[in-house]
Amino acid sequence: MVGGARTMTTAIGMGKHGARAIDAYLDGARYEAPPKHPPISFQMLDLPVYLESIRHAQQELPLAARASFAEVVQGLSQDEGQAEAGRCLSCGNCFECDNCFAACPEQAIVRLGRGRGYRVDRDLCTGCGICFEQCPCHAIEMKAESQPTSGPLGTIGEPLAPHSFRVRV
Incomplete structure (x- = not known):
């Protein structure tokens, strides 16, 4: 579960990096990533x-039912997803x-x-x-x-x- 989320986050970040590089290239420049914030x-x-907000647990497909390519982690509803995003520490x-x-x-x-x-x-x-x-x-x-x-x-x-x-x- 954690590995899948990390992979998705990395893919989104690389997509943004690629889009910025293409945009800079079309403007005749080279994209330079800004320095990262210190942790x-x-x-x-x-x-x-x-601490006041409760973490929403994602439903998972039972181990016995994992015999196909069906999603294992069922995800969150739109309301649950927005509540989780509000918990972000930034x-x-x-x-x-x-x-x-x-x-x-x-x-x-x-x-x-x-x-x-x-x-x-x-x-x-x-x-x-x-x-x-x-x-x-x-x-x-x-x-x-x-x-x-x-x-x-x-x-x-x-x-x-x-x-x-x-x-x-």
């Missing part, structure tokens, strides 16, 4: 968001849940439209990190800036510039 550890996942890829958008106290997160992700308005961002904390799949990385050599300083000498971060696409 997210189990400890980094925000599991309370996902592991580092933004799936546009809007948590960062809703949580930003400065309204610095800008929606770019369905399937296009978000943009950060650096003029509004204070670097508070609330968007980072609210992201269930760690698609936002916060990086501390080095001490500026010039610029506004706070009352105890701390820089008032925000931390920089990037949103994975």
